Amino acid sequence: MTRRKKGNPVHGWVVLDKPMGMTSTQAVGAVRRLFEAQKAGHAGTLDPLATGILPIALGEATKTVPFAVDGEKAYRFTMRFGVETDTDDAEGKVVRTSGVLPTLEEIESVLPDFTGEISQVPPAFSAIKVDGERAYDLARAGEAVVLEPRWIVVEDLRLVDMPDAATAVLEAECGKGTYVRALARDIGRALGSAAHVIALRRTRVGPFDEQMSVQLAALHDAAEAGDLGSLLQPVEAALDDLPGLSVGPGDAVSLARGQAVLVRGRDAPVLNGAAYAHFKGRILALGELEKGAFRPTRVFNFG
Incomplete structure (x- = not known):
């Protein structure tokens, strides 16, 4: 049963x-x-x-x-110069200080170096797994955590406010796997200073x-x-970037069984890649368009 x-x-x-x-x-x-x-x-x-x-x-x-x-994700974050912490945010212990407080012009001058495809070492206090354990669990237990650098993409990075000499507010648009805390840390280092995030807000996800x-x-x-x-x-x-394929009742039955269906219509020969199929406004399946057919990979069940 x-x-x-x-x-x-x-x-x-x-x-x-x-x-x-x-x-x-x-x-x-x-x-x-x-x-x-x-x-x-x-x-x-x-x-x-x-x-x-x-x-x-x-x-x-x-x-x-x-x-x-x-x-793609978008963030607005506030960074404080003069102090670097082990968590790269305001919760961590101070690990380094600096008397250097970069000017607005100096901050803007290094931002292009952090735009595009860049290499980034994630924070030790992160959810990345190391030998099956979360990095933050190991770090909290006092173990030395060494994470390998990763390639990330930062589409846009701009300075939007500077409330005082030690504080800067930035906005970033970036791809999967980007750590804003690490971005602030590295910007501070590039300016010959130290920095950590004191406020972080995510404004968009896809x-x-x-x-x-x-x-x-x-x-x-x-x-x-x-x-x-x-x-x-x-x-x-969540599928705004995918084409939606409208199907008839017969194809809807086939898709519900996980079976491929032929794509009809003038656009059929040029459509390829990930897509989703729907019938009367309800999504039926996720799948791949290939050679004039839609092959479902995930079938939805709203029962």
Whole structure:
């Protein structure tokens, strides 16, 4: 006998504006409990000290999480010069100080060096695994953590404010795997100073931005009013960059069984790569378009 899943079959995305002090796991748990959802996950960890966009997938939307995780992200962060910490943020212990406070012009002069494809050593206090253990667990236990540099892409990096001689506010648009804390650390070093992040806000993850976001308080109010569904984004919201293929009832049945279908229409010969199929406005499957056919790789079940 099939075991009944706990919770409700809720499907879609909640674009949470995560508050400071809450872990990403705690945020997912809070949203899942409010919706009483069977399944939930998030698209990209956000540090407890950070605020901003944390897309949370419920139900079948979890199948689209990789597309959101791989999407470009945008941040606004404040860095303080003169002090470097072991965590590269305000929570860590001071490991180095400097009396050098770079000018606005000096800061702007090094930003091109941190734009494009660059090599970055992630912070020791990060979720990267070392021999099966999280780096931050090893670092907190007092072990020396040495992480290998990684290639990342920073599409845009700009100085937007300088409230005082020791503080700078920057905005960045970057790809998967970028650590803003490490970016601030390295900018400080490049300027012959020391630096760490004192405030961090994520303003976008892939197609999810601040205009779509909702705070926990608003979710609680909606839950009391029985209107949580109005704050839910559709499952396919994470797939903005993928072409959508509309299919008929016969093909819909085939896709539900995991079978490939032929792509009809004038665009069929030129369409190739990842795509999703939908029928009457509901997503059916993720898959690949190749040689005039759509081959499903993930089939959605909204039962």
